Amino acid sequence: MEMNRRSFVKLFFLGTTALAVGGILFRQSKHLIKSDAVGHRKKYMGRIKPMAGEICTESKWNG
Amino acid sequence: MSNSVQCNLCPRYCVIMPGQSGECRVRMNIDGKLISVVYGFPCSINVDPIEKKPCFHFLPGSKSLSMATVGCNLHCLNCQNWEISQANPEDSDAYSCPPEKLVETAAKYKCETISYTYTDPVVYYEFVLDTAKLARERKIRNVLVTAGYINTPPWKKLLKHVDVARIDLKGITDEFYRKVPRATLQPVLDALMTAKDSGVHIEIINLLIPTLNDGTDDIRKLVKWIVKNMGADTPLHFSRFFPIYKMKNLPPTPLETLDLARKIAMEEGMNYVYIGNIASNEGQNTYCPACRKLLIERNGFSVLQNNLKDGKCPCGKEIKGVWK
Numbered sequence: 602m603e604m605n606r607r608s609f610v611k612l613f614f615l616g617t618t619a620l621a622v623g624g625i626l627f628r629q630s631k632h633l634i635k636s637d638a639v640g641h642r643k644k645y646m647g648r649i650k651p652m653a654g655e656i657c658t659e660s661k662w663n664g
Numbered sequence: 665m666s667n668s669v670q671c672n673l674c675p676r677y678c679v680i681m682p683g684q685s686g687e688c689r690v691r692m693n694i695d696g697k698l699i700s701v702v703y704g705f706p707c708s709i710n711v712d713p714i715e716k717k718p719c720f721h722f723l724p725g726s727k728s729l730s731m732a733t734v735g736c737n738l739h740c741l742n743c744q745n746w747e748i749s750q751a752n753p754e755d756s757d758a759y760s761c762p763p764e765k766l767v768e769t770a771a772k773y774k775c776e777t778i779s780y781t782y783t784d785p786v787v788y789y790e791f792v793l794d795t796a797k798l799a800r801e802r803k804i805r806n807v808l809v810t811a812g813y814i815n816t817p818p819w820k821k822l823l824k825h826v827d828v829a830r831i832d833l834k835g836i837t838d839e840f841y842r843k844v845p846r847a848t849l850q851p852v853l854d855a856l857m858t859a860k861d862s863g864v865h866i867e868i869i870n871l872l873i874p875t876l877n878d879g880t881d882d883i884r885k886l887v888k889w890i891v892k893n894m895g896a897d898t899p900l901h902f903s904r905f906f907p908i909y910k911m912k913n914l915p916p917t918p919l920e921t922l923d924l925a926r927k928i929a930m931e932e933g934m935n936y937v938y939i940g941n942i943a944s945n946e947g948q949n950t951y952c953p954a955c956r957k958l959l960i961e962r963n964g965f966s967v968l969q970n971n972l973k974d975g976k977c978p979c980g981k982e983i984k985g986v987w988k
Binding site: 647650660 | 691692694697698699700701702703704705708709710711712713716717730732734744745748752753754755756757758759760761769773781782789790809965
């Protein structure tokens with residue numbers, strides 16, 4: 602089957618674009634870590650308050 | 665995009681860039697790893713009556729060590745605990761209290777249960793899971809107070825270690841879920857049905873917000889769904905809305921609306937329907953569905969009398985719940 606120059610250029614660009622997008626997605630999927638193993642942080646990011654007597658009282662929060 | 669992580673815990677499926685956290689604010693990408701930054705750091709620990717959750721058909725009159733960390737995967741415009749649910753960990757105070765210490769504290773204060781409440785325990789999932797396992801070993805039971813916005817696999821895993829799921833069904837339309845908690849309805853319905861299949865004790869709460877979900881058609885639709893999918897014996901709590909946070913433009917729910925909702929639910933066949941966040945006589949007591957005898961009389965969070973014998977009404981009718 603003969604292909605004219607215009608169709609060839611069109612197909613060439615379509616092919617290379619598809620390859621590029623596929624490559625990016627493949628590379629990204631390798632980095633997209635799923636959350637099956639979630640770690641913990643030993644140090645709190647905010648302020649730590651001491652545990653005191655207020656524990657034995659009813660909370661002001663709803664629920 | 666390298667080193668981004670995707671959190672599979674809730675239906676938001678946040679893709680989190682390094683140094684950033686998900687919508688819940690507490691699950692963070694640190695050096696390409698998903699880290700729960702509030703594990704072992706509750707912002708609130710209190711001893712509450714179990715009635716405050718509210719759980720009316722589970723060890724009435726018992727004490728529950730109730731805890732929360734900051735963060736939430738929902739952003740309800742009417743959140744009553746927004747100071748902690750919508751807070752960043754770096755801006756908040758917390759106790760250093762890992763699971764072992766939490767269970768020890770529950771035992772020290774003679775609490776029969778630990779409630780994971782105030783904010784949504786879904787976002788401190790790993791902390792709940794480890795604490796619940798340890799609590800069971802000490803014969804302390806676990807109560808989840810949640811909106812049920814969680815994916816099915818982690819939900820199933822968590823349900824194996826809990827005894828009660830007190831789940832918010834905030835509305836019965838997707839439109840309401842998109843507008844108020846900024847979420848979607850179907851995952852919550854799925855979570856409710858998964859919880860039912862798991863066999864844990866379930867109580868449902870619905871907060872009635874004037875003009876948004878308090879129409880009789882909405883109430884009837886919600887109740888019909890519960891009767892069909894969860895069963896008529898599921899305790900249902902209608903709760904009163906108060907203007908707060910980003911929803912100060914609406915009035916508190918009128919008492920008549922709450923009474924009407926209870927009436928509709930009972931017309932549809934529900935056996936245990938309660939009214940919360942308001943002083944109400946009938947609406948906070950438990951009656952036998954067979955003989956209408958007063959079984960548990962409550963005032964606020966206090967149990968005034970309990971006439972159940974081995975989980976049964978004196979007439980012999982078995983009352984759904986966990987009573988000892």
